[in-house]
Each structure stands twice: as C-alpha cells, then as structure tokens.
Amino acid sequence: MERLSPAVREQVRAEIAAAHGREVSFVARPDAHGRLVEARPVARGTVDAVLALPGIAQRGELLLHNHPSGALEPSGADLSVAARLHDGGVGFAIVDNDVTDCYVVVECPRPRATTRLDPFDVAGLLAPHGPVARALGGFEDRPSQRDMAAYIADAYNDGGVALLEAGTGVGKSFAYLAPALVWARENGERTIVSTNTINLQEQLVGKDLPILARALGTGEHSPSFALLKGWRNYLCLARLEQARDARGSLFEDERATELEALAAWAGQTSDGSLSDLPDEPAAEVWDAVAAESDLCTRLKCPHFEQCFLFQARRRAAEADVVVVNHHLLASDLAVRMASDNWQEAAVLPPYRRLVLDEAHHLEDVAAMHLGAQVSMLGVQRLLSRLEKNGRGLLPTLGAVLAGRDDLLSAASRDLVHQSLFDALGAARRAADALFALLARRLDAEPGPTPVLRLTDDFARDDVWAQGLDVALDNLLLGFSRLRDGVETIADRLSLDDPSERRAQLIAELRGVVRRLDAIAVGLTAALRPPAGVPAAVRWLERRGRKTPNVSLAAVPLDLAPILKDNLFDRVETVVLTSATLAAGGDFGYLEQRVGLDLPPSRVRAREIHASPFDFPAQCLFGIPTDLPEPRDDEPGHDAAVARVLVELAHASDGGMFVLFTSHGALRRAAEAVRGAIGGRWPLLVQGDGQRDQLLRRFREAGSAILLGTDSFWEGVDVPGRALRVLILAKLPFKVPSEPLTAARLERLEARGLNGFTHYLVPNAALKLKQGFGRLIRRTTDVGAVVLLDRRIVTKRYGQLILEGLPPASRVVGSWQDVRRACEEFFAGHGIEAALGAQG
Incomplete structure (x- = not known):
C-alpha cells in the first residue's frame, strides 16, 4: 500500500522544494487504513526542534520529515523524537526529498475505542x-x-x-x-x-x-495538570536582556533599578509570571519585558528552551x-x-x-474579548514605547545605526530622524487632540465617571464639527506613516544584519506597529463604524480618580x-x-x-x-419594610443604611460586610459612619487598599467592618466568626442607562419582550444570590443577612428573586423587629454584643 496519498505526496514535495531541499517537518493524518491523506507543515530545520512546539500533534496523527541525504535510516535524534512522540500516541516516519520512499519508524496507534465512565x-x-x-x-x-x-x-x-x-x-x-x-x-x-x-x-x-x-x-x-495564563503574565527573557542592554535609552534611574530587580528574580523563579513577583513593577517596566505574541521569535530565540511562557505551554500540552x-x-x-x-x-x-x-x-x-477597546493611556503608553524623554525604541534604534558607517545604515538613520520622529510627533499631537475633544464631550454627561453611548445619532454630534473628524484622520495617518517607516527600516536591516539583537529590536518595533494597527481598527469601529458590519454596542467613558482615562469600546451586541x-x-x-x-x-x-x-x-x-448547609439554623435573613426605598428617596435610604450599619455593629461587635451597588453610595456611607463608630471597629473601605489586602486585614481583625462594591459580591471566602453580619444595601439591578445594558434592553423590547422582566430581574436575582453566598461558607458558620431594600417583598418581581435564595430563617417587618430578631439570633449562637451596645 502506498503510505502517502497523491495529494499529500505532491504537497510534501512542494514544501521541501520551497525550503531548497532542507529538512521540513509535517503533521499528517492517516485514514482508517493507515494511508496519509492530510498533511500540514509545522517546522523547518532539524526534527528535534519540533519537540519544543507545544501541542504540535494530536493522538492518532503522525510526524513526517525528510532526510535530504536520501538515506532513510533513522538517526539517534530521530529515534529519541519517535520515542517521545509515541508516548503521546503520535507516529513517526521519514521520506526522501522526492517523496518516493517512506520509512515508518513508529506506526500511528490505531484510534482506541472510547472507554465509557461508570x-x-x-x-x-x-x-x-x-x-x-x-x-x-x-x-x-x-x-x-x-x-x-x-x-x-x-x-x-x-x-x-x-x-x-x-x-x-x-x-x-x-x-x-x-x-x-x-x-x-x-x-x-x-x-x-x-x-x-x-x-x-x-x-x-x-x-x-x-x-x-x-x-x-x-x-x-x-x-x-497545569495552569496557563495569558502571554503578558510571563516574563520574556529576550526582552529582559534587550531592555537591560538599552536601559540607559529606555528608562530613568528609578525604573532601571526595578529592571535589575526583575533580572535577579528571573534567575530564581520557576514560574516567571507576574503573580509570582513579591512586588509588582511599574507598568512601563513590565511593558518592556512582558512576553508578547507579536514580538516573539519562538524557535529562533536563544532563550526558547528556558522561556517561561513556552515551558507553561508545553506543560499544558501534556496535561x-x-x-x-x-x-x-x-x-x-x-x-x-x-x-x-x-x-x-x-x-x-x-x-x-x-x-x-x-x-x-x-x-x-x-463580549469584551470579541470586541475592541481603546484607551487614552493605552495609546500614550504605546507611543512612549517608541520615544519618551529621549528614551525608547526609536532612540535605541538610532544608537544602533549610529554605530555603523555603511550607506544603508546611514539612510536608515536619516529615515528614523527625519521621518519616524516626525510621524511620532504628529501621531502624539493628533492623539492628544482626539482625546481632548472626547474628554470635553464627556464633560457634558452627568456623574464623576461619565459614560456616553455612541448610537447612530453620534454621527451628527457637534463634536465632529469641533474637530474630531480631522483629529481622527490625522491620528490614523500618523499610525500609517509610522507603520510604513518601521517596515522600510525593518526590511533593510533584516537584509543587512540578521544578528539576534537587531532581530529582537526589529520584532519590538513591528510589534508596536501591529498594536497601532489594532488601535486604528478599534478607533474606527467605535467612532466611524463601516456599513454592513454586525450590530455592536459602542460607548465612550472616563474612569479613574487619580489619573482620568478616556476610553472607547465597541463590542458585539448579541x-x-x-x-x-x-x-x-x-x-x-x-x-x-x-x-x-x-x-x-x-x-x-x-x-x-x-x-x-x-x-x-x-x-x-x-x-x-442545593447547598448542604442547614440555613434555617445557621442564618437569619432580615428584611426591614419601613426604610425609604432607594429609588424614591436616595438621601433617606443613605441615612438608613448608615443607621442600620452602626446599630448592627453594636449588636454583633463588628464582623460585618456591607455590600453596595455603586461607589457613590459606598463613599457616602463611609463618610457617614466614620464618626459614629470612632476607632471602635476597624473600618475598611474599598479603594483604600488592594482587595486582597483588605480581606486579609478583615480576617485578622476579627471585628472589622468592610464596605465594598462589585468585586466583593462574589469570589470572597471568609469562613468563621470574622464575618457574622452581611448587609446588602439594595437590590443589585444593573443601571439601565449603561450602554451595554441599554442596548440589550432595546433588543429585547424590539422582539416584543419586557426588558425589565427578561433581563434586569433575572440578572439581579443571580447577583443577589452571589452576594448572599458570602456569609455561610462552612457547616460551622452562623450569621445574619440584612437586605435594606423592601422592594423584594413589595414588588411582584420580588418573589422570583426570593425563590432563588437559600432557605434561611426569615424575618420581615420594621427595622426594630429585624434588629431584635438579629440580637436574639446572635445571643443564641454566642455572638456577643459590644460592651456599651446601644439599647
């Protein structure tokens, strides 16, 4: 039987010819009779390099490569590769350059019958x-x-x-x-x-x-088993080496010190990921050394075998x-x-x-990963990678070129100084103009973190006449000029000097250009979407108190x-x-x-x-019905939250989570209760520290009060007596005016469905269940949950939300009724009130 089908034979022969007769490796798929009917080239060069590629072949496939000499006897390297592949259920074969002879070193294991689990x-x-x-x-x-x-x-x-x-x-x-x-x-x-x-x-x-x-x-x-993270979570040894070589042109002294600390850590860590670092470096330092898909030279990299990312990917491929x-x-x-x-x-x-x-x-x-997002700080950081205060990739490139006196290097040096720096300056000015216009447009929107949904009507917004059209065109043109200039220099240098250091520098420059291209696509999708593309939700927002950041997004609607x-x-x-x-x-x-x-x-x-916990015995669920509704009387509800928080803190001697649905409500509550609780209980407020630090301090204190928003509603585990009271300030409905939420509601309404009933209520039900789940984490945990939003018992939709919650003992009534029930529950479970508790 011919082991290669005619189509595979011709494909393999053509690939070998294109490689000028050198070694090429293929992964081939056999049919039920063992004949190779599909093949794809996977590597060029010696066959042992294939083993470095994670997940290169799957069980039941075969690795095929040629011997340019025509001798099909397997070498020692061939036998070593074949043995390792066989362990993974992959076959191995050798052909000559004409693909007339095929020697199968190890047959593909026949697909085994699936073993069903009992x-x-x-x-x-x-x-x-x-x-x-x-x-x-x-x-x-x-x-x-x-x-x-x-x-x-x-x-x-x-x-x-x-x-x-x-x-x-x-x-x-x-x-x-x-x-x-x-x-x-x-x-x-x-x-x-x-x-x-x-x-x-x-x-x-x-x-x-x-x-x-x-x-x-x-x-x-x-x-x-293996844990695999995204590229940018891992340190790139090649980029670290390059950054250290050029640290004088890349960083100021303080950042250069951080770089040296990273180099010392790189020699000790086995993981090489950001989470393994004792102290997280500045963003600009990590940006210079993080692994990047579009900068990676893979098998050509001298650090490939030691690469933290590819070690992780190889472990994942075998796990x-x-x-x-x-x-x-x-x-x-x-x-x-x-x-x-x-x-x-x-x-x-x-x-x-x-x-x-x-x-x-x-x-x-x-939605976020299948869409596009562009931020002002992201654009600024990327342009600064090219040059900032005389440091960056372009000054480094200029220094490299200055060390050579040939005509090609001189011409490239002139291009850097006369064209690329000019294009970078133009792009930077255009970016500043564009984001300044967008920031001014956001000033007209309410709130400290304004958001503007970009509907079809935005095409007629006054901001275009104020210069947004010109700024966008100039920015896209600046990106295009940078791309063309970098590609010209990269092509010249690749021919002139293919050294490893220069190849890495070229890869860095090309990587920045590819990101600029991606930003151009994102800006176009958000501000000037082409006709005929699938429906997307587009918006503009400004976030961040210390460093306000204007950002744009365009994500799929459905x-x-x-x-x-x-x-x-x-x-x-x-x-x-x-x-x-x-x-x-x-x-x-x-x-x-x-x-x-x-x-x-x-x-x-x-x-x-269902949870196996004995919720009726372990948990009391209180719903006061005499507090102001948050939607109708926000100031009154804020005051009620602060009063309940302080009174329950006295009843339980702290040990309390208070979860809010907005940062504004959280800050108002924090301001209202600071004076009332004095230094009696540690008050931990989201935003005053990292989430994990706040949780650690909460656990260690045993009687702290923690105020949090969205990130504390789930993924938080505090078993034991440190957490004994959970206050939920209000039902966690999404804000209907948020761009993504508004678009989803409109789509439901267009289909004849009630958006509140079919989207907002079930979403709130799931969110409330997540928040409720923070309290009882073990069979020995006890405590009280108090929801300060009477709508759950006064509105028709409340019953659906209640049905999804754990079956805790429930008390519904005035705040005084709920408070007395909590005090009795605490006393029955040995939770003592604070000395001098309010009567």
Whole structure:
C-alpha cells in the first residue's frame, strides 16, 4: 500500500522544494487504513526542534520529515523524537526529498475505542470511604457532590452540555475535576477548566488538583495538570536582556533599578509570571519585558528552551487538566474564529472537553474579548514605547545605526530622524487632540465617571464639527506613516544584519506597529463604524480618580449566536457550573444569553444541587419594610443604611460586610459612619487598599467592618466568626442607562419582550444570590443577612428573586423587629454584643 496519498505526496514535495531541499517537518493524518491523506507543515530545520512546539500533534496523527541525504535510516535524534512522540500516541516516519520512499519508524496507534465512565464508580471516588477520603484524612460526606460528579460522567460519555448549579458547600470543584482526571486516564483526552477569578484558579491548582492527583494516581498513570495564563503574565527573557542592554535609552534611574530587580528574580523563579513577583513593577517596566505574541521569535530565540511562557505551554500540552481563566478562553476563541482553526493549538491546546466554572460571567467576558477597546493611556503608553524623554525604541534604534558607517545604515538613520520622529510627533499631537475633544464631550454627561453611548445619532454630534473628524484622520495617518517607516527600516536591516539583537529590536518595533494597527481598527469601529458590519454596542467613558482615562469600546451586541456556533456546537462536552446559574430556579435566562438554544438531545442535564448547609439554623435573613426605598428617596435610604450599619455593629461587635451597588453610595456611607463608630471597629473601605489586602486585614481583625462594591459580591471566602453580619444595601439591578445594558434592553423590547422582566430581574436575582453566598461558607458558620431594600417583598418581581435564595430563617417587618430578631439570633449562637451596645 502506498503510505502517502497523491495529494499529500505532491504537497510534501512542494514544501521541501520551497525550503531548497532542507529538512521540513509535517503533521499528517492517516485514514482508517493507515494511508496519509492530510498533511500540514509545522517546522523547518532539524526534527528535534519540533519537540519544543507545544501541542504540535494530536493522538492518532503522525510526524513526517525528510532526510535530504536520501538515506532513510533513522538517526539517534530521530529515534529519541519517535520515542517521545509515541508516548503521546503520535507516529513517526521519514521520506526522501522526492517523496518516493517512506520509512515508518513508529506506526500511528490505531484510534482506541472510547472507554465509557461508570457514573456510579466516579461518584464512588468521592464517597466517605473512597480514595479521595483516604487521601484527605478527614472528609465531609457530600451526597450532592457525588450526584454532580455522576451527571458530569454522563456528559463525558455521551457528549453534550450540562448546566449544573452548585450551592455553597456542594464542593463542585471535586465534582468536575474527578471525572475529568478519570476520563484523561481512560481515554487520553484533556479537559480545559476555565474560571473567572484568580482565587478559584489558585484553589484548583494549589489545593484541589494535587489532592485528587494523589488520590486517583495509579502505578501506570499519574494525573497531570497545569495552569496557563495569558502571554503578558510571563516574563520574556529576550526582552529582559534587550531592555537591560538599552536601559540607559529606555528608562530613568528609578525604573532601571526595578529592571535589575526583575533580572535577579528571573534567575530564581520557576514560574516567571507576574503573580509570582513579591512586588509588582511599574507598568512601563513590565511593558518592556512582558512576553508578547507579536514580538516573539519562538524557535529562533536563544532563550526558547528556558522561556517561561513556552515551558507553561508545553506543560499544558501534556496535561490532563489545563486551568485557565475566561479571558484566556475567550482569546483562544477569537483566534480560532479569525483563523478558522478548530483542530490545532491556538492560544490553548486543542480540546474537546470543557468545564466553565463561574459560568455566569461568560457573556460579559466574551463580549469584551470579541470586541475592541481603546484607551487614552493605552495609546500614550504605546507611543512612549517608541520615544519618551529621549528614551525608547526609536532612540535605541538610532544608537544602533549610529554605530555603523555603511550607506544603508546611514539612510536608515536619516529615515528614523527625519521621518519616524516626525510621524511620532504628529501621531502624539493628533492623539492628544482626539482625546481632548472626547474628554470635553464627556464633560457634558452627568456623574464623576461619565459614560456616553455612541448610537447612530453620534454621527451628527457637534463634536465632529469641533474637530474630531480631522483629529481622527490625522491620528490614523500618523499610525500609517509610522507603520510604513518601521517596515522600510525593518526590511533593510533584516537584509543587512540578521544578528539576534537587531532581530529582537526589529520584532519590538513591528510589534508596536501591529498594536497601532489594532488601535486604528478599534478607533474606527467605535467612532466611524463601516456599513454592513454586525450590530455592536459602542460607548465612550472616563474612569479613574487619580489619573482620568478616556476610553472607547465597541463590542458585539448579541453573543448568543457567536458562542453557539463557535463553542457549544463545536466542543464535544461542555459543563457549565456556578453557585448562580438559575434565576428563580430557571436556567432559561442563562441559556438565552450565552447561546444554549440547542436540540434537547444536546443538553444532557439541567440540575440544581442545593447547598448542604442547614440555613434555617445557621442564618437569619432580615428584611426591614419601613426604610425609604432607594429609588424614591436616595438621601433617606443613605441615612438608613448608615443607621442600620452602626446599630448592627453594636449588636454583633463588628464582623460585618456591607455590600453596595455603586461607589457613590459606598463613599457616602463611609463618610457617614466614620464618626459614629470612632476607632471602635476597624473600618475598611474599598479603594483604600488592594482587595486582597483588605480581606486579609478583615480576617485578622476579627471585628472589622468592610464596605465594598462589585468585586466583593462574589469570589470572597471568609469562613468563621470574622464575618457574622452581611448587609446588602439594595437590590443589585444593573443601571439601565449603561450602554451595554441599554442596548440589550432595546433588543429585547424590539422582539416584543419586557426588558425589565427578561433581563434586569433575572440578572439581579443571580447577583443577589452571589452576594448572599458570602456569609455561610462552612457547616460551622452562623450569621445574619440584612437586605435594606423592601422592594423584594413589595414588588411582584420580588418573589422570583426570593425563590432563588437559600432557605434561611426569615424575618420581615420594621427595622426594630429585624434588629431584635438579629440580637436574639446572635445571643443564641454566642455572638456577643459590644460592651456599651446601644439599647
């Protein structure tokens, strides 16, 4: 039998000819008879370089390469490569340059039959006397955890989508990780686990997966796992080296000192990621040394083998479970959509099994990654990479060229000084003019952080006549001139001196230009969208108190068809889980938002696994009905929040979270209560420190009061007596005028649906459930939740929201009734009031 089909034979022969007869490596796919019917070139050069490429071939494929000598006897390097590939289920073969002879060193393993998981066996792994319990020593039996694991095992067996809400205490991470690891052991297939928060990622990789790997490992198979982050999270050794060489032209003394500290850390860290640094460097320093996809020279880089990023990607390519965040998953999806690559590695290794934890964030994260965003500070920072105060890439390039006296270098030096610096100055002036006009336009909008939605009417806004049209054209022209000049110099220098240092400098310059091109696309999409493009939501906003930053965004309006076509219809098994997926017991809201309009046979499960905690005994839920409504009397409601906060602090002796829906309400409350509580309890206010620092201080104090907004409503875990009271200032409705929210409401109304009922209410229900879940985290936790928004019992929609909350003991009445109930509850659970508590 001919091992290569005629089409593959011709393709391989043509690629070898194009490489002037040198070695080329291909990944080929055999048919059922072992004949190679598809091939794609993957590397040029010696075959051992292929091993450095993560996820280069999948199980059942074959690596094919040529021997220019015509001798097909495998070399020592060939045999070493073949052995390593065989461990991953990949074959290996050699051909001559004419592709007339083919020698198969290792046959492709025949696709093995899928080994189905027994759901009862998988659930048994988490039983009281199972292997996980033995590995842990002490183990709390969680029947709902075993039920969830069994549902997920079924989804792995038959494919499809499983929607599994898991209340606090179910132990959902073990419930999805155990089936994933067993599936990998039995079928050699990885699972991608995507989360929204860093805390959960660290829990999975630092705690849960090591426990399960110990429990489920066998003599023949040790489960493997890896954490993979985005490019810019990793230090690039080549860029670090270049930045140190040119630090005099790149940085001032203080920043140069930070650079040297990074160099010292680089020699000690095994991870090489930003989160591993004891102190985060200045943004401009990290910008100069962070790994960048469009700057990376990959196999040509002298640091490739030691590269932190590619080490992480190689670990991910070989791992049974790869943990990522939703942002990286969305980036991978965007790359696959743009390149129509659904089989090979992209940002992530190829995958057919996906777990989405904290899945309620998927829509918003995907919207931002599949759209475009441009900020004033981002443009300024990028232009400063080229030159700022006599330092940057252009001065460095000028210094390199000044060291050569040939005509080509002299001409390039003239181009830098006469053209590129001029183009940079023009772009900088145009950017300043454009963002100044946009900032003045935002001044007409209300609030400290104004937002302006850019509808079709914006094309007729006065700001265009004031010069926005000219400023935008000038900025795009400046970017174009910079691109043309950099490309001209890069082409000249690539021919004249292909040295490694110069190649890296050229890559840096080209990388900046590619980003300028991306900014140009974003500016056009937001300010001057071309006709015929899919509907997008566009807006302009200014954020930041210390350094105000004007930014623009254009994101897809309807994510449902995008996610359905490119994720849920393509990935064999998808598990969506969270403590908050169902609004009022119904998954319909989530399904509509993220594109789960699928055939019934494709949705394997819709299950709510309730929390195992004894909420009636552990938690009191108070709803005062005599406080002003926040919508009708904001000052009155603010005063009531402050009064309740102080009185409850006396009743519980602190130990309190107070969650708000806006920064303004938070600041007003902080100002109102500072004097009333004096120094009696530590008052921790969001914005006065990093989130993790505030939480650490809260845990350590034991009686602190923490005021927070959006980022504290979820992903916060404070078990024990440090947190015993949770005040929710109001129902967490989205602001209807926010651009994305307004556009989504309009779209529902255009379809004849009530936007409040179909979007705002279920969204608030999920958010409230997240906030409520901050209090009771363990079976030993006790405390009170007080919601200072009577609409939950006076409005018809309130019942739907209440139905989704845990079944805590509930008291509804006047504030004095609720306060007395809280005091009795605290006394019954040994929570003592502060000395001298108010009567």
